[in-house]
Amino acid sequence: MNTGNERLESQIRFIVEIDRLKSVFRQTRLMNGERRENDAEHSWHLAVMAVLLSEYAAEKDIDILRVTKMVLIHDIVEIDAGDTFVYDRTEAQNRSEEERRAADRIFNILPHDQAKEMRELWEEFEARETPEARFAAALDRLQPMLHNYETRGGAWQEHGITSDMVIRRNKHIAEGAPALWEYAEKMVRDAVEKGYLNR
Amino acid sequence: MNTGNERLESQIRFIVEIDRLKSVFRQTRLMNGERRENDAEHSWHLAVMAVLLSEYAAEKDIDILRVTKMVLIHDIVEIDAGDTFVYDRTEAQNRSEEERRAADRIFNILPHDQAKEMRELWEEFEARETPEARFAAALDRLQPMLHNYETRGGAWQEHGITSDMVIRRNKHIAEGAPALWEYAEKMVRDAVEKGYLNR
Numbered sequence: 001m002n003t004g005n006e007r008l009e010s011q012i013r014f015i016v017e018i019d020r021l022k023s024v025f026r027q028t029r030l031m032n033g034e035r036r037e038n039d040a041e042h043s044w045h046l047a048v049m050a051v052l053l054s055e056y057a058a059e060k061d062i063d064i065l066r067v068t069k070m071v072l073i074h075d076i077v078e079i080d081a082g083d084t085f086v087y088d089r090t091e092a093q094n095r096s097e098e099e100r101r102a103a104d105r106i107f108n109i110l111p112h113d114q115a116k117e118m119r120e121l122w123e124e125f126e127a128r129e130t131p132e133a134r135f136a137a138a139l140d141r142l143q144p145m146l147h148n149y150e151t152r153g154g155a156w157q158e159h160g161i162t163s164d165m166v167i168r169r170n171k172h173i174a175e176g177a178p179a180l181w182e183y184a185e186k187m188v189r190d191a192v193e194k195g196y197l198n199r
Numbered sequence: 200m201n202t203g204n205e206r207l208e209s210q211i212r213f214i215v216e217i218d219r220l221k222s223v224f225r226q227t228r229l230m231n232g233e234r235r236e237n238d239a240e241h242s243w244h245l246a247v248m249a250v251l252l253s254e255y256a257a258e259k260d261i262d263i264l265r266v267t268k269m270v271l272i273h274d275i276v277e278i279d280a281g282d283t284f285v286y287d288r289t290e291a292q293n294r295s296e297e298e299r300r301a302a303d304r305i306f307n308i309l310p311h312d313q314a315k316e317m318r319e320l321w322e323e324f325e326a327r328e329t330p331e332a333r334f335a336a337a338l339d340r341l342q343p344m345l346h347n348y349e350t351r352g353g354a355w356q357e358h359g360i361t362s363d364m365v366i367r368r369n370k371h372i373a374e375g376a377p378a379l380w381e382y383a384e385k386m387v388r389d390a391v392e393k394g395y396l397n398r
Contacts, residue, residue: 003385008378011251015342016349018247019230022240031218041221044243048217048271052210052313065264072247114251143214150215179207186202 007111014109020079027085027159031150039075039083042143046071049139056177059131070125070136073118077102086144086169087161128172138176142184145170149187153196162198163188206310213308219278226284226358230349238274238282241342245270248338255378258330269324269335272317276301285343285368286360327371337375341383344369348386352395361397362387 003009022040030037050067057067075083080102084095103122107115124133145166148154156166166188174181191197202208221239229236249266256266274282279301283294302321306314323332344365347353355365365387373380390396 001386001389003382005378005382008255008382012345012382014251015244015248016230016345019244019346019349022229022236023231023233030221031215032222034222037221038240040243041237041239044220044239044246044271045214045218047243047246047267049214051268051271052214052309056207065267068246068264068267069250072243072250110251146211146215147218150218179204183202183204183207183211187200190200 010109010111011114014106017106017109018076018079021076024075024078024083026083026144027155028144028147029151029154031147033151033154037147039078043072043075045143046074046136046139049143050136053139053177053180054135056179057131057135058176058178059135062131062135066121067132067136067139070121070132071139073122074125074136074140076106076118077122079106085155085159086141087159087165128175131176134172134176136176138173138180141170141173142177142180145184145187149191149196152194153191156191156197160198163192164199166197209308209310210313213305216305216308217275217278220275223274223277223282225282225343226354227343227346228350228353230346232350232353236346238277242271242274244342245273245335245338248342249335252338252376252379253334255376256330256334257375257377258334261330261334265320265331266335266338269320269331270338272321273324273335273339275305275317276321278305284354284358285340286358286364327374330375333371333375335375337372337379340369340372341376341379344383344386348390348395351393352390355390355396359397362391363398365396 022038024039025036026039026042028037047068050064050071054064077099081095081098103119107119110118124130125136128134128137148156170184173184192199221237223238224235225238225241227236246267249263249270253263276298280297302318306318309317323329324335327333327336347355369383372383387396391398
């Protein structure tokens with residue numbers, strides 16, 4: 001549609017494009033077990049968590065709006081690249097190339113200034129070098145653990161994941177939010193005790 | 200799970216509770232038409248729009264983090280109350296009572312300070328009296344219009360909605376974001392021309 005407002009048209013094109021994230025499915029199941037969760041729902045859940053759990057961030061006075069933006073857009077590249085299960089690292093190298101190409105294509109639908117801002121937020125999230133990115137990454141790991149716990153093992157059971165693997169792959173939660181890692185460790189122990197997770 | 204951290208436990212209980220928003224379906228279909236959209240996906244989409252379209256808010260210097268929080272939680276009461284199609288106003292009175300009860304139950308799962316903050320944000324959104332709430336409400340109306348346009352009529356066609364009804368029910372977008380209303384009006388005219396929407 002031609003409206004004479006090119007900037008707004010690009011923004012709307014991006015908003016239309018990212019609707020496809022609602023059709024990118026993850027390994028994690030909804031907490032009621034009825035189906036797999038998609039990336040849009042997952043990103044919404046993380047954004048609410050960013051708002052409610054910021055008091056647990058490792059560093060004080062982090063920028064919550066920046067964390068929220070990061071988690072809202074962190075998976076958008078999966079529109080082209082698809083989701084990778086966190087315990088599957090066989091294709092890590094190819095994948096990062098694919099994700100960069102996806103970022104090039106998708107963020108550049110936006111006007112230049114916003115394309116740059118979103119790309120930088122995505123790179124920041126991936127690099128995990130700022131307090132905001134470490135906190136965002138902690139939420140991104142805690143959320144599927146909650147789903148797997150609530151579904152009595154869910155994707156852990158389906159893929160034969162053990163408690164050692166859960167600890168190893170998620171322990172960087174401690175760098176972004178020590179109290180959340182403490183909670184997560186207790187949850188892992190409890191999950192083993194209850195038989196949701198193999199030792 | 201008893202962890203000795205009562206505050207964090209309540210926050211996690213709330214985060215687990217709101218997973219149910221992923222199973223509350225709206226009339227709007229995904230832009231690819233394949234199924235209806237749920238409230239969690241819708242809220243994610245609005246949050247991204249809040250970040251990207253804030254330059255069009257009617258008033259300058261609005262608090263984007265507050266807008267983002269509002270759109271992230273604005274539909275949480277629908278976990279108990281269900282979704283109401285925006286063109287269906289027959290039960291408006293009962294509904295607002297039901298939604299208040301839902302807000303009482305759900306937000307109070309949180310620690311008191313956060314329950315109060317979330318409840319106030321929800322009331323602010325509903326009342327539409329602040330610049331932030333008017334902008335949030337504008338996004339909440341624009342997004343399903345984009346979905347209906349992209350699905351060549353979608354829920355408009357299904358429910359026999361006419362262009363007059365679309366204009367009447369959505370014109371308050373102009374109060375929150377005049378440029379977005381200008382865009383929306385053009386989209387309605389274009390939808391009529393293309394036969395997506397009856398005059």
